[in-house]
Amino acid sequence: MLLEWILGFVFLIVKLTIVLIILLTVAAYLVWVERKLLGRIQARYGPNRAGEFGLLQPLADLVKLITKEDTVPQEANKGIFLLAPGVVGLMALLIFAVVPFGSGVTLWGRSIPLVITDLNVGLLFILALSSISVYGIALGGWASNSKYSLLGGIRGAAQMISYEVPMGLSLVPVVMLARSFSLVEITNAQSARPFIFVQPVSFILFLIAALAEIKRIPFDLPEAENELGAGYHTEYSGMRFGLFFLGEYITMIILGSLIAVFFLGGWHGPLLPPIIWFLLKVGIIVFTLIWFRATFPRIRYDQLMNTGWKVLIPIALLNIVVTGALVLGTS
Amino acid sequence: MPKLKIDGLEIEVERGTKVIEAAARLGIIIPRFCFHPGLGPVGACRVCAVKFEEGPVKGVQMSCMTDAQDGMVVSTTDEEAADFRKHVIEWLMMNHPHDCPVCDEGGHCLLQDLTVAGGHGIRRYLGKKRTYNDQYLGVFVQHEMNRCIQCWRCRRFYQEFAGYRDLGALQIAHHTYFGRATDGQLESPFSGNIIDICPTGVYTDKPSRFTGRRWDFERGPSLCIHCSLGCHIITSARYREMTRLEARFSESVNGYFICDRGRYGFYYTNHPERPRRARIRTEEVSLDQAIQTAAQKIIQINQKNGPKAIACLGSARSCVENQAMLIRFCRVQGWNEPTYFETPTMAKKVKRAVARLDEQLAVSMREIEKADFILAVGADPVNEAPMLALAMRQAFRNEATIVVIDPRPVFLPFEFEHLPVAPDDLEPCLTALIKGAVHRSAAEKMGEEALRFYDTAPAEYPDAPIKNRMVKITQKLRQSRYPVIICGTSIVRETTPDVAADSALLLRAARGRAGLFYLMSEANTFGAALLSSEEGSVMDVVESIEKGSVKGLMLVESDPFRSFPDYERLKQAVDKLDLFLVMDYLPSFAARLAHLFFPTQTLFEMETSFVNQEGRVQFATSAYRGGIPISQISAGGHPLRVFRRDIPGGESQPAWQILAKLANIISLPGREMFSLSKNELWSWIAKEYPIFANVPIADELPDDVRVHLAQGREKLFPSGGQIRSGGLSRENSTLELVMGDWTFGTEELSTYSKYLQQVEKEPCLFMSPKDASMLGLKDRERITLPLDKGRLEMELRIVDTMAPGVIVMPKHRQLAWQKIEKWPVKVAMGQIRK
Amino acid sequence: MGTIKNLAEGITALLKGLATTLKILSRKPVTEQYPEYRRPLPARSRAVIVLTRDPDGEERCVACYLCSAVCPVSCISMQSAEREDGRRYPRWFRINFARCIYCGLCEEACPTLAIQLTPNFETSGRDILKLVYEKEDLLVNHGGKNNEYNFYKRAGVAMVGDKGTQINEDKPVDLKSNLP
Amino acid sequence: MTLYAVTFYVLAAIVVLSTLLAIIQRQVIHAVVYLIVSFFATGLLFYLLGAPFLAALEVIIYAGAIMVLFLFIVMTVRAESGEDKGEIYQWLPAVILGIISLFVGGVLIFEIPGSKTGLSTGMATPSAFGQFLFKNYWFPVEIASFLLLIGLVGALYLGRRESRKGSEDRR
Known part of the structure; x- marks a missing residue:
């Protein structure tokens, strides 16, 4: 009994470590991929100096970020200023705990699920953590004692709580169809047919709301370079800035994973091994995000708020009602 | 008074005013090369052409040659006139070389400005240019004759205004040459002014040759302190180095010009040996450390020997602030008042002069120019205060009679009557002249003392040749309407300033108007005499040291080794001292001997004020921050490439601030604390010396203010009954x-x-x-x-x-x-x- | 009806944009790889400043201060002085390239063609003081863009020859004669 | 004491402490941060006690939405912390009330027999929770949602009037 427990614990730690390392590496290389892709879309090369094809660029960036001076502005609220980037990075990493990236493998007679923990309220967990990560931005912006940061922080807080609502609501039909909050259950519910075909409206709503939630172009108003410097992280430097940066790219991967899990059927797919399918789907979504960034201009603040409250929420509510009716009718 | 209209603006001017001056009064500056307000018109350059539209004169005429008349309507912007001026500049530029880059005038050149203003950017004349060979004109003036545009300003200043003959116009017409017959140093001690007035770069400043352009200089209005007149100057400093000095216009002091002593005397500021750091014996220390040490020493001596054991010497070349702070310092410490004069005689003479100068009698140099009879007693203007000679020359040009009573071989750049009598005979000679020219009734009107003075004055001077010459002079004086007495204070006797003042009073009673002008030895002699209340002298201090009652000596910008008559005695006295403290900016002998030395700032580095010999409080701004010049630090090479916060050698402080700091450390509890604010010091001065009360010190650069001891407080004619008959008692051996x-x-x-x-x-x-x-x-x-x-x-x-x-x-x-x-x-x- | 039309238009616009960017993704980049390929710069391009010499091999600069006056960032400083033979020259001449914006105004202001900008722009370094060039670093051994020009041949001062011997000059006026 | 109990007490201590700190902080933002911590720990307590759904809701609604609004307002009005240290008598009522509740709590825990009996932890799954709520309490839920609707409409109405009065821009 005790041995079993210890073994389980060891497996968990190993699994955590592997996932964490892979996640961080992928996030770091995602930066490289994004810069490379953006470069090519603009008929440039992108990073190509550090190593072959600039492959060592993430390493160079890391060294640079770590060795840079960590400045704290005068009159800044020091404690909160130092805390905020941690919140962002931590919340992003924690969300990945409930994302299933495979059906599970059998090793030495033990069945190991390819998810760190299959929480029965996994979906709610994700929503909860994403709502907590608002604080990283809002507090970071406030504590910098800079008008750009403060404006960025306020914009970030407003935008994130506004879009949390349509994001949550757009997932309700998914939960209705899967009849579970567990991400594994939701994936399994799509083994035959991914939800994107059943719930295209939900998919589009989620995509838009989630884009706004992770503050990527065209919804990057909290950092809007040409208006606010760098928004909430204007005053950050060195590895603290790096944490914000890391958080952003991890959330990109998470967004890819979540869309894969909620709408694209997770690891399910013919011929190829499940984990490859999963990575493929994530990759497509991430590419799309970068593609969007290369294509779309930033939208205006009032447009952002109007879209959120007056378009997305009503459509999401309508979608719930229709789905509910259909589910009731068919059962 | 003619009334005319220039560019639509009406103005009324005195008869005889030229149109160009009338326009200047309206703020319209008509281009000019040859016209100079100090020299007047000559009509040589033709660039001041304006259009006369209405009135007695019509058409394009020279505004400098035309008297302003009633009903004139003048346009300076008229197309015809502007076109005329433009062509004139083009003609003037025809032979002008293209050497502005290597010309020191470039950047403040009138010709350059007007060429640019006239739009003459490209030369149309492609023929050969006229050239001249240059001359060596001495140490001060660099000659580059190719640049000349024949405006005649230099000759007119040099010969007509200043009265020297060695520089003038040679050759004729197109070939007119300005220079000397042969190479050589210019004889006039006013030669530097031709640099200022030359509208282009024919004469440039030789000592500051190639040191910088006008726009790079830190410039500021300042004062000349090389004699007691206090001429107004403009300083130019660059890279912590005073590079150049020019005359600044002053309505009542120096006019447009200054002498060469003032123009080239400032190099003591940049002196390579100028002490820039505080010293304890030979060891260089920080200023604060030196102040601490000095304070300890002073406290020691005060406790051991009492407060009277330290004597202070100020100087007449120090500014009012330094002199006043030294007095305040001594009063707070309970010491003897500081001493400013070498001998009791000198102290007495200066104090009498200061006491006798009042608002009605005192004249400025501009008023001297208007006098028709000038009587100089014991004064040698060219040597003692050169600019006074120029003022006297202007009076001479206005047909004034000038008489100098002085034993020395006086030279002045104009014709004058010189009565060479021995110092003892100055007073008899002067009073004999006055008595001859003034009727007794004038003295009677002025009261008993005046009458006594009149009666004791000798009726005639005993020496026959001089007596004979005096007859004619007396006659002239009798006819004069505005006589001025100039009285020196260096070689005269103790009573002479009083006699001169009494004579001036008598003359005024007889002629209705008379002036009195004292010459003093140093820039702030007047201030020192006003501020110091005791008549002590260096002589007394030396005696006290010898007796052993004075153990410490503090010198504030004073070098008694230079002026004290007995060097050996002074040296022995200084060697006896327990404390010898010197504050100065000169590498003086006293500074070298000092036990404790403090570097002070020169007038160019601080905001100061001086009182000139007519009691005019004048102000100077600081030209630059001070410190060792970059050229001296880098030894001619490029400036050092080091980052430092402080200025090398920038420790010097105004002497009065060092004194204030010292006082604040010495001060016992309960005693007054000194502030380092100049305004606070001035309010103390105004409180202690009410005549300074109306000095507008709060302004950035206040206007001059004359301060005089109030009239009536002094007993008039104190010299009555004391005048010796003179001439006869001379010992022949x-x-x-x-x-x-x-x-x-x-x-x-x-x-x-x-x-x-x-x-x-x-x-x-x-x-x-x-x-x-x-x-x-x-x-x-x-x-x-x-x-x-x-x-x-x-x-x-x-x-x-x-x-x-x-x-x-x-x-x-x-x-x-x-x-x-x-x-x-x-x-x-x-x-x-x- | 209008709303749906607007919506359709909006969506097409977005898709069009996406298509455009996707198309460009397949294109070859136009970037030139700098240290491997150095693009030949025109002679008049503005980078590092030099001080040239006149045909006699003397330094052209007469330290007239025009370049330092016109410099909008005040990166030029100098001290002019007189050589023993009377030639005006800069005792020291310093350009702070850490401050210079390579605007070329100094070259335009220079009356003696001494100061010239060259196409050499590769001066970056780690020590900012190494970007402060002294006269020794600035002086070159040629006349730059105009090898022929000699200021003193035209200036009218006696430097490279006596008065009246330079280009377009008459013989000096003879003071001893009244003949025209 | 089991791991379970240890977790409980740690969480409980965090809740109490952070709430206390939230009360006594002078800097408003700091108070908000402590309150968030308190909510987060409360959520974990719920999870520990077998109500994961409630836990998630606690975090999402209280920590994630309400406190963000607080923070939002504090940031926009830029409320500065008062420099003056409050007088002691201002604390007096709070201290007295605190002591009384501590006393009552103590009595409750140590003297009331109900606190001694074991409490079974039922796993409140989301569906069970939903079934329970909407089967037993559908009416109060409806009333509450109706109230919220009224509030929403009211807010909308006030907001609209405000913007109409303003200017011509059609936001």
């Missing part, structure tokens, strides 16, 4: 030694200037032909002169324009004359040998 000034080589600050050192002449002894023939000496022989403590060797000059019974010698830098026990010095005739 001795000669009196009179020590005077020379333009270059005797004034303390300017002797540190390397350029003035190049032009100063060898010191020599002047003797009258009568005495020389009695001694059997010939001109230009080297002789030895016996003094109380040794002998001096120098050249002898026999001059017939000086008084017999007197020998004259300059207090020259190159002459170790400080071997005298006591003034006045009588030299036994037989002892002067070859």
